[in-house]
Amino acid sequence: MVAVTVWNEFRHEREDDDVAAVYPDGIHEAIAGALDADHDVRTATLDEPEHGLTEGVLESTDVLLWWGHEAHDAVADAVVDRVHDRVLEGMGLIVLHSGHYAKLFKRLMGTSCSLQYREDGGTERLWVVDPGHPIADGLDEYIELPETEMYGEPFDVPEPDRLVFTSWFEGGEVFRSGCCYRRGNGRIFYFRPGHETYPIYENEAIRRVLRNAVAWASPTDGSPRTFGARE
């Protein structure tokens, strides 16, 4: 049983009726609903004490999902430090959509994580460019999303360890939409789809990717990581 914590900024949904109409219980609940009976799922949000990410919660989390957008700066540095440390220890991390600009993700990548975007509601196709990857299990050749915000290259991240998805956008752009990284013992997956006003996380194929990514990002035992003076 993989222990999953779904973190959401949870502001748009309380501030904006259009967003509330799409995600009445918050984006975190939609994501939590995508994880099936094989997961032990909790949620945490920005306005909880310590953003809901106490030491205890992190200690008992195998994989953390992260959705944020308008309030990246409101995340306390001390909490970012703590989550960062846990990722290096081995906790999996799945960063979604506008989370590319989260303090946590920028710190793990070491780059600006900038990109181009256009909120035009055009069609997106996420092509599987690595059909042998476990995150692609059970998918078709591509996932089609009829209405999305466009994200375009260049995407200022380190070259991914493996690239699983590349998006095609109706308006003429491409984007590396599914990027795998390891930092310390932690597995990190950046997954582009998701927006507060399109019901992306209700799409069955996207939900399948979330489950696959959680499985992929779950910690393994590994061997000791001892640092410092050696005799």
Add this chain to the structure above:
Amino acid sequence: MVAVTVWNEFRHEREDDDVAAVYPDGIHEAIAGALDADHDVRTATLDEPEHGLTEGVLESTDVLLWWGHEAHDAVADAVVDRVHDRVLEGMGLIVLHSGHYAKLFKRLMGTSCSLQYREDGGTERLWVVDPGHPIADGLDEYIELPETEMYGEPFDVPEPDRLVFTSWFEGGEVFRSGCCYRRGNGRIFYFRPGHETYPIYENEAIRRVLRNAVAWASPTDGSPRTFGARE
């Protein structure tokens, strides 16, 4: 002065009037014309003795460009062996378009190098996804080709060391169009654009990429590669 050999199958141009109309002197001459005064350029073609790739020619070649399509099987294994060895020794190799199925490229990659395609004359945009790469020097954000054959993912090659271009196609596909590899001491660049019935190699941006790729693929000195029994 970089010594470049442009190799071309040179059959379509002699067999098909439509191709001859686009490339009257052969694709090799169009490519050779793209390389400026800084290169010492030769050409070689399939129907020459030893396909024009004698030991002497290879010994004195810094970078080899390769275009083939309908006659991959007519390339003698002994010549493939010889070129393969030279790449491992350090000769640069630029494989163009349908050269993805060349014996030489498949041998260097170790995979099937299969892909999807559609000859529909649609528009292609080659997005630079690695703007810091020297092969992108002097380019805009993307290169647009008004009429091309589509190549689509999945592309069965090893994960590139660096991915420089990703193509967007009007018909809805994407493709990793500029892939960098090293094998032994040799630098290898696979570059998708090019077709016998579209004048791709007359495009100024494409010609710039060819020059950049030759510079990137040129051998460096390195250190000794000695193998076998050590005392």
Add this chain to the structure above:
Amino acid sequence: MVAVTVWNEFRHEREDDDVAAVYPDGIHEAIAGALDADHDVRTATLDEPEHGLTEGVLESTDVLLWWGHEAHDAVADAVVDRVHDRVLEGMGLIVLHSGHYAKLFKRLMGTSCSLQYREDGGTERLWVVDPGHPIADGLDEYIELPETEMYGEPFDVPEPDRLVFTSWFEGGEVFRSGCCYRRGNGRIFYFRPGHETYPIYENEAIRRVLRNAVAWASPTDGSPRTFGARE
């Protein structure tokens, strides 16, 4: 239940009393013995018809282990083709020690796979350089082998996708001893230890690595790999 086939050249053991003393039932049986009750294990050897690697055997194999040394050239090209195809389809492959020069491994790598060596019976330490990797599960910081043949750099293989072990040798050399690759859908692990006159495959930590590597290399479902003309 992972279906494993252990392939061994099985010539040294029948030709040389010193080898027979170390591996009386053949190296393949020692390796098979390292795989525990969670595996469905078969063995196959060079001198069986089709080297024991019929279409049926390969179809029903999840992970193939390969040990060869003096008779690489005796492996039929048609069998190499068949195994190569199965790896690209997704069968895992673990190449051991002198298998670096197997036709199959050279074909998958696209390089010479040459290295340096010295048969001096010195001590080797395999350091885990990627402690978060599942192939390192349950190991200490390093595995020490009191008597081994030395393999030294340079090792002419493509840069590994991930490097799990680096060996230190008493005589002054280093070697990338645990190299992960993907080719097509297949996962490939090259693991250096092993020799016909040292009882390497009786070492408990080495046996643990073999089990870990089999688990890591097992196929996942992935998504369709369809190639060719697209409508």
Add this chain to the structure above:
Amino acid sequence: MVAVTVWNEFRHEREDDDVAAVYPDGIHEAIAGALDADHDVRTATLDEPEHGLTEGVLESTDVLLWWGHEAHDAVADAVVDRVHDRVLEGMGLIVLHSGHYAKLFKRLMGTSCSLQYREDGGTERLWVVDPGHPIADGLDEYIELPETEMYGEPFDVPEPDRLVFTSWFEGGEVFRSGCCYRRGNGRIFYFRPGHETYPIYENEAIRRVLRNAVAWASPTDGSPRTFGARE
């Protein structure tokens, strides 16, 4: 003419007679002396205003070398921000020895950059594991340093884009001693050798590596990096 800035903490040399005996003018001057007439070399040190790394200095620097050890925390965050931005824009960065724990390097890597060490004055051999890399130009198979501080694995950094050197230590350890990365447009090389009490930077082979690394890390033009809203 490549514009190089050599940055040094420059405290050990002023506080400790043993260090001053090895590097009487400071480590920065020894490094600067290794860069030949093809470079336009400046130095900068911690105790200068803005640590000598003003906007003007960084703007006109192609490649920055960094040596620090006991005073990493004394480097102002604002200067780290500025240097970080310049690296992403394309300035090359060469991080030396104990600089692995510099704020700047940890920020670029996104990991702890921890390692093991032992100050025992034992012998180190830096093996070239990538003999085709330009940083290895003109070297022998390995560089031997008779007396060094040991650094051992695990080294908590992201998997390098390319690994050029692996060190062997007399005491039984190994280390990935020459690691290449790209972050944004900037090329980064971590190079292990160097210590305040051993005259490492007087070694001719080490000096050759420094020159090679400066050439490798020099910026190229690339193509535009434009981010934000697209029309």
